[in-house]
Amino acid sequence: MNADAGQEAGAAATPLIEFRDVGKNYGNIIAIEGVSFKLRAGGCTCCLLGDNGAGKSTLIKILAGVHKPTHGEVFFEGRPIDFDSPREALDLGIATVYQDLALVPLMSITRNFFMGRETEFVRRRWGLPYFDTKAAGEMCRTSMAEVGIDIRDPNQAVGTMSGGERQCLAIARAIHFGARVLILDEPTAALGVKQSANVLRLVAQARARGIGVILITHNVHHAYPVGDAFTLLNRGHSLGYFEKAEISREKVLELMAGGSEIADLDHEISEFSRRDDLGGTAAAAT
Helix, strand or coil, X not given: CCHHHHHHHHHHHCCCEEEEEEEEEECCEEEEEEEEEEECCCCCEEEEECCCCCCHHHHHHHHCCCCCCCEEEEEECCEECCCCCHHHHHHCCEEEECCCCCCCCCCEHHHHHCXXXXXXXXXXXXXXXXXXXXXXXXXXXXXXXXXXXXXXXXXXXXXHCCHHHHHHHHHHHHHHCCCCEEEEECCCCCCCHHHHHHHHHHHHHHHHCCCEEEEEEXXXXXXXXXXXXXXXXXXXXXXXXXXXXXXXXXXXXXXXXXXXHHHHHHHHHHHHXXXXXXXXXXXXXX
């Protein structure tokens, strides 16, 4: 193997994102403890799975620069990172789409798409600056079309869009502005079946473009088809990091729900059914 090939292999082996024994405390409250996982470079989707209160949102807020870890290390392309603000994470190419999407319903699609980055389309007329709505709208329409979203009118208010369309808008915006890591916080939580499929299709497209995706969800059936690796959390503790070839969908579900809890639930349901059957038999006899 020549030197160039060795360097390329080494770069490919270095994870894009890596957490090592990361923990976060809020005073005496332990939010997460001893969490380790990695996001491979070259287009990979790592799913963070866990029930409500498992610590998923805390974990991604550390990566997004909102919080600092109490202990542990976070690496980006092999280099340790310690963000002081979300802007630093964004400048490095780490974009986060939160559940509230950070969209303004009364503003147009175009205005929302370029919110905070309007300088690209600021023009001057008679010495006065103005926002070139037409040019920005065309760019917005083109960028949305590139990810398979056909918008009717870039000037329509975001409030008129469906939940799935808003989610797609937020994802397309992050991709357009050069996200290298795309963090999605429960993107399908409030969506129907068809809208969820559209969002998951966007996740697959982002991965195909070489973007690293961290998908936070509690829905195994959404995560498993698009995921390449899985990190499972339970009450702030990691249950392990697994490559897709190492774990089945059923095993992921069992670890999330707790095998003993599921077994107890099955037993309770069987008892209820048995009692109903006995009650129906006694009623028929009388």
